[in-house]
Every structure is written in structure tokens, then in C-alpha cells.
Amino acid sequence: MSKAFTKEDDGTENVHLDDLPQSPHPNLVTPSGLAALNGRLGARQSDLAKLREKAEEIDRKLAIAVAQRDIRFLEARISRAILVDPKSHSPRIVAFGAEIEVITEDDSRQSFRIVGEDEADPTHGLIAPYSPLGVALMGAQIGDTVEWQKPTGIVDLEIVAIRYE
Structure with a gap:
């Protein structure tokens, strides 16, 4: 069989993790809570950028998948956030x-x-x-x-x- 029709495991497949579950409740947040979510998102995005710069490693692929899953989760939490000013x-x-x-x-x-x-x-x-x-x-x-x-x-x-x- 021609090599063009076979798939060899070269270790380059990406790892994909299922999304973390989201709460069924409205995502009420305080101003400090929203700032903390944005801070966590920024930190995970920074972590992901650093992971992508590292040399190819098996553990790196899983770490990248975890960071990507965490980023998806945080982006969803922020997009659903309902900012409530307690002073109101x-x-x-x-x-x-x-x-x-x-x-x-x-x-x-x-x-x-x-x-x-x-x-x-x-x-x-x-x-x-x-x-x-x-x-x-x-x-x-x-x-x-x-x-x-x-x-x-x-x-x-x-x-x-x-x-x-």
C-alpha cells in the first residue's frame, strides 16, 4: 500500500478535552468577582502562550489542552456574567x-x-x-x-x- 494512504502516529495529534460544566444559575458577579474572572482568564491565556513556545513534549500537549479548556470555561463565564452593583x-x-x-x-x-x-x-x-x-x-x-x-x-x-x- 502506498504511504499516502496510511496514517502513522507521529505524535502531533492535538489533545481535546471536553468543556467543564457551566452552572445552570444566572452568573451574578460583583465588580471584584468580574475582575477576578478577567484576571484568571488573562493568566490562563499567558500560560497557554508560554506552553506553545516550549519544545515538543507529550506532557505539553495535555497542558495546552487543559489551558484551552480553562480558557473556554472562563470566556463562557465572563460572557454570561451579570454585573450587579451591591450599592444599588x-x-x-x-x-x-x-x-x-x-x-x-x-x-x-x-x-x-x-x-x-x-x-x-x-x-x-x-x-x-x-x-x-x-x-x-x-x-x-x-x-x-x-x-x-x-x-x-x-x-x-x-x-x-x-x-x-
């Missing part, structure tokens, strides 16, 4: 972007801030509006007690302060 909300009602101070059942104080999904970090008190705690807090006012459904049971939280940056 009433300081009397918990809404997206609010920092909420609560008193728990054991009289300890905790603070949470409702941010976009990409910015959420529960260990630092940053929660998504679609999380169980976010859902419980949204629409509440100072003096209200809300029920937070946790895996270990329901916790009552009294809203004592609402602030917006």
Missing part, C-alpha cells in the same frame, strides 16, 4: 453583594457575604446566592430569624446587620 440595593434587605452579620443559636456572631459562584469560598464567609445559606438569607431584614438547612440539621440565624461595600 436597599441597605435594609439582604440581596446579592450584601455582607450579613448574624447571631447563631449559641449567641456567637458570624459574618457572611453573598457573592457570585466563582467568588464563593465558604471557609472565608463568601457564599453563593444559590447555596442553602444564601437562599435562607436572601430577602431577609435586620431582626429576622432565618432557618439555615445544614446537613446536620436546621440552624436558626438572627440577622443583626446588613452592609454593602
Whole structure:
């Protein structure tokens, strides 16, 4: 058979990874959350450019595919972003972007801030509006007690302060 009709593995095939799943929720973002997404996108684009300059390596192809997948994900998140200025909300009602101070059942104080999904970090008190705690807090006012459904049971939280940056 002629060599023209055979395919030899020369190692030059590109690796393609499936896209990362996108959240079904509207992509609400704070100004700082949108800036962080744009920063992550810029960093991944820079990483991709550096990877493409390297000599041919097997690991490089996978790294390029990962960077390309991450860039597609971030571009989609940014294109779906709905910028919400927290200062546009009433300081009397918990809404997206609010920092909420609560008193728990054991009289300890905790603070949470409702941010976009990409910015959420529960260990630092940053929660998504679609999380169980976010859902419980949204629409509440100072003096209200809300029920937070946790895996270990329901916790009552009294809203004592609402602030917006």
C-alpha cells in the first residue's frame, strides 16, 4: 500500500478535552468577582502562550489542552456574567453583594457575604446566592430569624446587620 494512504502516529495529534460544566444559575458577579474572572482568564491565556513556545513534549500537549479548556470555561463565564452593583440595593434587605452579620443559636456572631459562584469560598464567609445559606438569607431584614438547612440539621440565624461595600 502506498504511504499516502496510511496514517502513522507521529505524535502531533492535538489533545481535546471536553468543556467543564457551566452552572445552570444566572452568573451574578460583583465588580471584584468580574475582575477576578478577567484576571484568571488573562493568566490562563499567558500560560497557554508560554506552553506553545516550549519544545515538543507529550506532557505539553495535555497542558495546552487543559489551558484551552480553562480558557473556554472562563470566556463562557465572563460572557454570561451579570454585573450587579451591591450599592444599588436597599441597605435594609439582604440581596446579592450584601455582607450579613448574624447571631447563631449559641449567641456567637458570624459574618457572611453573598457573592457570585466563582467568588464563593465558604471557609472565608463568601457564599453563593444559590447555596442553602444564601437562599435562607436572601430577602431577609435586620431582626429576622432565618432557618439555615445544614446537613446536620436546621440552624436558626438572627440577622443583626446588613452592609454593602
